[in-house]
Amino acid sequence: MELRHYRCVLVVAQTLHFAKAAAELGISPPALTKQVQEAEALLGTRLFMRSKRSVALTSAGALFVVEAQRALEQLAQAQEVARRAGRGELGKLEIGYVASAVYAGVLQRAFARFRAAHPGVTLRSRELPMERLPELLDQGRLDFAFVRPPMQYPEGLDSVVLLRERFVLAVPEGSALAASSGALEAQALARQELIVPEQEDGTLEVARRGGFAPQIASRPGSLLAVLAQVSLGAGCAIVPQAVMEGIRLPGVCYRALAGAPIASEIAVAFRRHEHNSAARAWIAQLRAAALP
Known part of the structure; x- marks a missing residue:
């Protein structure tokens, strides 16, 4: 029939x-x-x-x-x-992110804006190591990746910056640096053991300004793991401001860094030539909210 x-x-x-x-x-x-x-x-x-x-x-x-x-x-x-x-009103999107995108509220705001305009699209998200995100995005296993630039992207990926903040210093409570008042000069970290997060540019810039080679104690991975090491007295860490505002651990104090702010950004990466209609709709929304 x-x-x-x-x-x-x-x-x-x-x-x-x-x-x-x-x-x-x-x-x-x-x-x-x-x-x-x-x-x-x-x-x-x-x-x-x-x-x-x-x-x-x-x-x-x-x-x-x-x-x-x-x-x-x-x-x-x-x-x-x-x-x-x-029209991009239905579908499912896979999102990978670094934890600091949550601490800063960037992921939550981006989700809320998109869901308000496209309630029929399902957003599935998971925290992943930052170095894996571009590759998973390029392979099509993710549709978006919230990351901390600068990063090397495979050909065909693009990104926009959604947040720009500054790096701060996380130090063990009870240390001499914790007792110091006011912003700390880069040279004050010359002899300190440093716990380095996934995005190491903040650490490298502080060492450059202070004129010393960083003494790297460990690279534990996530920012929470970095702060855990700081809380245990293993060293200091250069972390994004969002971490200072979003995570309070026993044994950890935060201090400002002297001099011009060292910029820290959160960006979202995506495929430049996207075929998924829902993904294209979110890309347009993200571009509209991007920082210059």
Whole structure:
């Protein structure tokens, strides 16, 4: 059976009058009669009892009409789903992020803005090591990656900056640096053991300003792991301001760094030539919110 058979049978069932049904469908009564007869032949059963004066559904016809109506409603829903998906209103997006995007509230704000405009799109997110994010994005296993620049991206990826802040110093509570008041000069860290986070540019810039080679104690990975090492007295760490505002651990104090602020950014990376309509809609929203 074809869609035309379903529609013809349903209109006849609604009107119980072949001439009226034919007029509603925009075809001639003989053409409608032929369509209904074809449907009955394909089904192997009568759908209507017809006489010169009346048209009535058979018991098989009545049951068929219920299911046929459901089928057409499902078809209409499928068409609407396809249209909405094409407009980026439906779908699923996979997002990877570094923890500091959460500490700074960047991830939450980006999710809230997109969900408000596209409530039918499912956003699935997971924290991942920063060095893995560009590759997963390039492979299509992620649709977006919230990262800490600067980073090397594979060809075909692009990014926009959503937050620009400064680096600060995390020091063990009770240390001489913790007791110091005011901003600390870079030279004060020349003899300090340094715990280095995934994004090491802040640490390297402080060492450059202080004119010393950094004494790296460890590279534990995530910012929380870095702060855990600081809290245990293993050394100091140069961390983003968002960490100071979002994480308080026993045994950790934060101090400002003297001199011009060392910029720290959070950006979101994505594929430059994206085919997913929902992803394209979010890219447009992210570009509109990007910092210059």
